[in-house]
Amino acid sequence: NPNFLFFSIFLLLGAFGCATEQKEEPQRPNIIFIMSDDHAYQAISAYDNRLIETPNIDRIAKMGMLFTNASVTNSICAPSRATILTGKHSHLNGKIDNHFPFDTTNITFPQILQQAGYQTAMFGKLHFGNNPKGFDQFKILPDQGSYYNPDFITKNEGKIKVEGYVTDIITDMTLDWLQKERKAEQPFLLMYLHKAPHREWLMAERHLPDYIGKTFPEPATLFDDYSGRGSAARDAEMNLLKHMNWSGDSKLYPEVLDEMGIPDASGWDKGAFQREVGRLTPAQRANWDKAYMRVNEDFKKAYPTMTEKEKMQWRYQRYMQDYLGTIASVDENVGRLLDYLEANGLMENTIIVYTSDQGFYLGEHGWFDKRFIYNESFKTPLLVSWPGKVQPGSRSDELVQNLDFAQTFLEAAGVPAPSDMQGESLLPILTGETEKWTRDAVYYHYYEYPAVHMVKRHYAIVTKEYKLVHYYFDVDEWELIDRVKDPQEMKNVYDDPAYAEIKKDLHARLEKLREKYGDSSELSQSYIDRYLDDIAKKRA
Ligand code: SGN
Numbered sequence: 132n133p134n135f136l137f138f139s140i141f142l143l144l145g146a147f148g149c150a151t152e153q154k155e156e157p158q159r160p161n162i163i164f165i166m167s168d169d170h171a172y173q174a175i176s177a178y179d180n181r182l183i184e185t186p187n188i189d190r191i192a193k194m195g196m197l198f199t200n201a202s203v204t205n206s207i208c209a210p211s212r213a214t215i216l217t218g219k220h221s222h223l224n225g226k227i228d229n230h231f232p233f234d235t236t237n238i239t240f241p242q243i244l245q246q247a248g249y250q251t252a253m254f255g256k257l258h259f260g261n262n263p264k265g266f267d268q269f270k271i272l273p274d275q276g277s278y279y280n281p282d283f284i285t286k287n288e289g290k291i292k293v294e295g296y297v298t299d300i301i302t303d304m305t306l307d308w309l310q311k312e313r314k315a316e317q318p319f320l321l322m323y324l325h326k327a328p329h330r331e332w333l334m335a336e337r338h339l340p341d342y343i344g345k346t347f348p349e350p351a352t353l354f355d356d357y358s359g360r361g362s363a364a365r366d367a368e369m370n371l372l373k374h375m376n377w378s379g380d381s382k383l384y385p386e387v388l389d390e391m392g393i394p395d396a397s398g399w400d401k402g403a404f405q406r407e408v409g410r411l412t413p414a415q416r417a418n419w420d421k422a423y424m425r426v427n428e429d430f431k432k433a434y435p436t437m438t439e440k441e442k443m444q445w446r447y448q449r450y451m452q453d454y455l456g457t458i459a460s461v462d463e464n465v466g467r468l469l470d471y472l473e474a475n476g477l478m479e480n481t482i483i484v485y486t487s488d489q490g491f492y493l494g495e496h497g498w499f500d501k502r503f504i505y506n507e508s509f510k511t512p513l514l515v516s517w518p519g520k521v522q523p524g525s526r527s528d529e530l531v532q533n534l535d536f537a538q539t540f541l542e543a544a545g546v547p548a549p550s551d552m553q554g555e556s557l558l559p560i561l562t563g564e565t566e567k568w569t570r571d572a573v574y575y576h577y578y579e580y581p582a583v584h585m586v587k588r589h590y591a592i593v594t595k596e597y598k599l600v601h602y603y604f605d606v607d608e609w610e611l612i613d614r615v616k617d618p619q620e621m622k623n624v625y626d627d628p629a630y631a632e633i634k635k636d637l638h639a640r641l642e643k644l645r646e647k648y649g650d651s652s653e654l655s656q657s658y659i660d661r662y663l664d665d666i667a668k669k670r671a
Pocket residue numbers: 168169207208209229258275329330331379403500583584
């Protein structure tokens with residue numbers, strides 16, 4: 132075990148230490164893990180600058196490495212976070228969906244780092260249904276948290292409410308900790324976790340004037356009719372035109388919708404949206420109304436003559452304005468953090484990661500949300516800098532996953548990883564020894580169904596060339612995607628005789644992967660039983 136070897140040598144050096152020992156000992160790096168919620172790689176200019184410029188997030192790419200093929204093992208919030216912290220697939224750490232709380236008997240990498248002498252802190256969104264273990268300090272949002280004047284659950288002060296905009300506040304807390312609580316004699320792990328750009332995409336007041344009314348290029352597959360794939364794509368409830376709320380998502384006022392006779396599931400003053408807008412102070416609300424009145428006025432005039440196609444286009448533009456508006460403040464705040472690190476000599480020995488808990492559909496396939504194994508939500512942005520170790524401006528197209536973070540950080544800290552972690556340390560890739568990296572396929576398993584957005588349960592093998600996917604539970608359908616010939620993933624070629632050999636090979640490899648990671652149909656069935664039992668109990 133190379134980790135263990137490294138650790139032993141480290142200890143040995145310590146044992147033979149002389150007077151200069153302090154200086155010669157390799158300094159353990161600080162680790163700053165920046166993660167936003169639902170941040171699509173299409174909305175980071177280091178990946179793609181058609182939608183937005185993100186100059187600050189791009190600084191991490193310039194300093195370090197950009198991964199073009201980073202993915203998640205299960206494209207949904209809390210399960211992704213559980214995989215990151217445990218280094219285990221969902222079926223082993225038990226956090227398969229957002230429904231049940233995280234099992235805190237799992238061992239997480241922050242607990243191990245804390246024991247190894249790291250100072251640890253977490254600020255922002257966790258979404259576990261319980262508090263994180265292994266942190267000297269934390270201030271986390273309850274559940275999904277709020278954009279405006281949010282509440283926080285804190286380690287030392289109980290529940291607090293802070294006035295302002297969530298992305299700014301999470302950054303204030305982070306900078307405050309660096310300034311006032313960070314101990315110079317200890318390396319640190321800092322988890323800086325944004326709520327933005329999660330639905331319902333409420334941007335900061337200062338970005339309203341720039342983003343409301345702005346137009347964005349449409350994705351090529353905005354009008355996908357799902358005819359090339361099976362029932363899962365067809366039955367999913369993620370379509371911009373059919374499944375977005377006119378009020379909460381598109382910010383139309385209920386009186387406007389009433390006046391126009393447009394039915395909406397959740398009104399302006401009701402449901403999920405009220406949780407958000409109801410929190411605004413009168414001054415915030417006045418700014419908000421100034422911006423969104425214009426949207427409502429324009430809509431009233433345009434709607435009566437709009438075709439279905441134009442409605443879809445309108446919804447897409449509205450969606451992008453709000454979604455990208457929230458990212459503008461994420462980028463500014465990442466800039467604040469990087470500036471602080473630079474000004475305080477903290478850049479040199481610090482690993483900085485920027486990622487998201489998964490990707491997101493920005494109108495591709497006509498969708499919003501995530502969950503599916505199609506690229507936009509299966510992949511996730513990943514940028515890593517570590518001055519002196521990672522080549523500035525480098526790129527990697529290796530198949531890396533959120534599963535790999537725990538072992539990467541443990542190896543970087545010189546701490547052996549528990550043998551039951553299932554990822555692989557990314558250090559060989561990061562330090563330019565890619566020949567030591569041999570992974571040629573990854574495993575994926577999504578569970579949360581039946582539930583919001585109605586994306587069917589599926590598991591899959593993904594290689595650089597193909598995806599072989601099994602949708603199960605209320606269907607038994609297979610999908611084979613040729614990633615090279617069909618990068619937009621519009622056509623299932625599972626029954627195409629030209630792919631017979633490939634299909635056979637992928638089936639065998641999928642079975643091996645399932646064995647390797649310890650997943651099985653029995654395990655899937657036990658998770659179905661547990662879920663259905665719980666839903667029945669809650670109904671009763
Ligand atoms: C909420 C959202 C959904 C989203 C889930 C899970 N609806 O229910 O659109 O898929 O969270 O998101 S909302 O109207 O309440 O915003 S996750 O990021 O936490 O997994």
